[in-house]
Amino acid sequence: MVLLGEIVEGGSLNIIGMGQSSSKGVLKGDIVDFHAASDCAHAAILSAEDQAGVKIDGVYLAVSGSDVNGFPSEASVNVTPAEGRVSQEDIDQVSDLAKGRDLPEERVVIHHLRRPYRLDSRSVEKPLNLEGERLEASYWTVHGNARKIGDAIHIINGFNLHVDDVILSALAAGSVVASEEEKQRGCLVIDIGRGSTDYAAYQGGRCVLAGSFPLGGDHISNDLSIGLRMRLNQAESLKHRYGSAIVEHKDKGEKVWLNNDFEIGDRPIRLWSIEKIIELRMTEIFEVISKKLGSLGRGERLGGGVILCGGGASLRNCEQSAEGVFGVPARVGDNGTMATGELRESQYSVALGLLKYGLEYQSKLETTESNAPGLFGKLKGLFQ
């Protein structure tokens, strides 16, 4: 999916084009068929460009999938004793130390998510000029497989387009669907995609932990196809028509038609079975996230609740399923702060988030390079 945005003077953003094509050549968030994936990305980019009537300047790419992982990295320094106050150099030094941790081979850093600084074991947001002796910095480092991310960038480069930055899709989505208040109180953004699910946990207004794992909507369809003995596309269609993340129909006798076309081969399917298969899978996806979050996933640290987005969020009752696992209210994300109409739906959250991210990035450039001409940068978010 491609959204094309235009930054107009004054730093606001207009969405001027949209292109979508159903993803191919991608399994569990990884590119398995370069040509198929390339073709469908190209189709989406072209249709967005056609719609907007402009050429794309730069691309912000959302990544996710099996190989995106995270770990905490920490460092501490003694505050320069001469003053006893934290100087900018101290902060720079400790940040560099924390970020400098070596990654295993073939891994590249996607994000360093800064957690609050700690000054003499107190948590402080801005340590500059505060009195103290020891300053600690902590980052959550999100990293991915260099080869796999390289593949994705290569596809974009294949159309003579430059990838400005790579962003974890849950982070992009989180910047759109979670309100400041929710981030402040602690919330969890979950982006359930076709082949992978991403999560970003917010505490005190900033993202402190994020990750991804290769389970998603495809797994639901696959489960249905195995459990109810049908083709994958039939399972996919059943999921869209009757899917529910919790069992609604307790009566095991209630049935629906598989194809609903009254042709030979159509057969009745138990609604209970459909719902039970999906319920088990969705619950498990949330349980995996809950385990990966550790103490951050506990109810008392998620005052802002759980926000779901991505295609998986359009599954009926997925909020209840998440509530059951996390024990806090859950809602489906809404892009109302950024968009109207169709774009408010949760599957556009990631692409919108990318544009927002790009906007902030560009305006930062603008302020640092003071003589930048009135910027009419055109950005594009692409999400696989």
Added chain:
Amino acid sequence: MSELNAVSDEIRPIRMKVIGVGGAGSNIVDRLMLSNLSDVRLTAINTDQQALANSPVMDKHCIGKTVTRGLGAGGDSEVGREAALADKQLLEEMVKDVDLLFLTAGLGGGTGTGVTPVLADIAVQKGATVIVFVTLPFTIERAARSNAAKAGLDKLREVANAVIPLPNDLLIQESEPDASLLEAFSQADAWIEKAIKSIRSMMNKTGLINLDFSQLQQVFANRSSKTLFGLGEGSGENATDAAIADLKLCPLLHTPEFSKKADHLLVNLVGGTSLGISETQRIMDSITDAFGKDANVVIGAVIDESMGDRVEICVIGTSGSSDVSIFRGRRRMKVPSPNSVELETPEVPKKAPKKSKKTHAKSQKAEQHEFSFNEGEPRGEFENTEGTMFEGQDLDTPTFLRRGVRIPV
């Protein structure tokens, strides 16, 4: 004189015994008591004298009085083990001259978990073929309990010929949502009862295809890590088809505790007088197809007039065979029975021509059933991808399969 004895020893009937260990185990024996099986001896043992007093079984023993003073093992399997070792002689006496011993117990507590492995070990050394049925605690029960159960299960697998675990979680899934815990438990008892009865009838009743004890021994000759166990029942006009369908949906076949294919397979069929040899062959074909590898499949078919138009299938298999033969004991019966037929795995019939004869609906049905019995856990679309491993499970395999939830089609 001694020669005469030896001869009479060979033609004596198979001696079978069921010993219920601990509270849960004794319940099953109590239940079997009601079915009046004259040729199966029933025994209940416990460390808790009071619990034992309530059992209607005649032959009951309180063991380890020196250890527990008859007050039970208090949930500590080590105490249970000590109790069993303290009364080793009594246990030896109990399993003496038994050919086929069934042990039933609930794992997780003190007595069942502690005593059963000791008893199984003694019985095997005395030359009996030991088949153990155990229930496993709910996963929601505290972790200590399920850890104890796992340890007990591992010990049992080391010593017994076959261990058939029934996870309690499965019972809850199987029963109606508003069923009480007691009803769920009695479901487990019913399964075990059926299995024991089925094996018993295999040994004793006249059959279309007779099984003798040495064949049964062959199936369980090796200690094995995993067993396969399933029951199916059908009645009415298409009783055999219904029974096969029921067997394939048997929830016991869908738990991670069971293997999907067996190296050695024992199939027993009990039906009314209408059960014919051709029908039997058909059932066996489809079952060996579904569960057997290139395995030795031992087949028995029994006519029981009281069955009417009902057909019952019982499948027990073992896999992961080791080369270590379990028969360390003194006695090994080798009585080739002239009227018994051992069927090697029949050549798997080519499916295509078979299907073409059937109607469309039927062939589709057959396909559906075969589908879920692929080698290993099916992963569907993700077949050729690297597994998504998390806490020792491959999450690409459908959740319902890994958790053993039965999904009616």
